[in-house]
Amino acid sequence: MIGPYRSLRVGTRGSRLARAQTELALAALRRAWPDVSLEIVVITPAGDRDKTTPLTILGGQGVFSKELHQALLDGRVDLAVHSVKDLPSELPEGVVLAAIVARSDPRDALVSRDGSRLAELPLSARVGTSSRRRQALLRAVRPDLDVVDIRGNVDTRLRKLDQGNFDAVVLAATGLHRLGWAGRVTEYLSPDTFVPAPGQGALGVTCRADDEELRKLLGEVHDPIAGLAVEVERAFLRAIGGGCQTPIGAYATVGGGQVTLRALLGDSALKRLEWRQVTVPDEQAVAAARVLAAELKAALGIEEVVRP
Template structure:
């Protein structure tokens, strides 16, 4: 597998080990990180080794994430490999990241964000409005479930786990009438055409971090931090700082339907939209704030405090356990 990178990044042959999940989407994301690092440093592809690490989230497919541990199921084995120095960097979908990063690790960089919107994919209809009453719709996301039930309380929402390809196969086989996926993932898989309706981010806001790839490394690993610095996208970092701060105030996980979208305006400003819902979509609290991009995390925290205050202390009780 080559030697572990140490000291300054070695352009003469040291292997930089990139840890990732094994789905086609995860591999596409790792390949994008590798390509950007190659271009930034003039490194050959042989300077990198993509290490596939199986996660609990990949193995447990028969239950909702909310029942088996939440977001960390897609990251903890990869983070352990990083802590044990079996890999040099970890590549994750930012929306899979728990609010608390394990001690000894940090998020070093975010790549430029892809489209944040969700898409509806119908088997025999093109839009949510076209679905017949009581139609079965498959999703693994409590946020998508709640937003969908908010629009169409008559629908039958069923748990739909698995990677993008397996969900599309289940849809084609008729297990459900429709499903919802992230447009960013379809784009990275060159399968954007599968979408039958692109959902508006204002009325159907994304998960915190949706569309953003993050790179995680070990604290104090200056060589790796220097290596990834040239490919870090500052506007995405600002947006994710606000969204993750909002999530942290709410103690959010896959157990709670939470949406957040921060948009830097390019002139030092930041617009933030946050929302919390009950799983049935019947109760919704949202806030929209604007402020300075330099205060992104404070803006996210304030948005979190506002929706919590509006919702009251019992909002997450019972169903969020």
């Protein structure tokens, strides 16, 4: 049993954002388990070690979580905290997403150097993002833009913007908020058009699948509304197949016994995008997400998504 003298080792990435998010999760855990000692263990994944190679080349999905999951399976940590959008569509065997602790603003945010909104950016403005989804959406809305890859943590990307390397960057709103940079946001991009990545804004905790006691305890900090939304979005991601080179968006809202799922899929060349939306009762939402994925793949003539 977890008693007053047991400690749990919590795995996290070492970036300022990851540590800030882990502290949010730890606060929830401490409220639920006031007598349990929580020890932070910093794990450095491949995506943090290599900050220059484009993510599509570096290895795609799991590049920010693989080492954390290996630490779980090796017994070096007992649980791990993640931005859910960084999790692969399929978790490693023996690892489960046991709790969604919180979900904040899921939207993408534009930060421009001169305060211009997206529609106001000058012709051929240089916009930085590492996300294929954001690249495709930016090109769909503003084909004239020079959309280029950018790597580095949030602070690094803002510094590159301020140094004049870019006219604007697109980042996750929740990351800017959690780091105290909300005042830098020029424009929040509507999720109706800029459909967020599956799980964007959600804070998740993984643990070993066979640790039934810990899974039960994590249920005490699980947000069931956010959890259902994330479950539906990730069901869509799994049904697509989840390649890092393919633009994929999924955003679910939950209320009144119903789930509305807005989904996006593009081709690997970033030339075509398809959107769909469906509203169904809660209990039908996961199945509806799979159907929506099949419809979008058929619309684009995609049999398998492109993987790096």
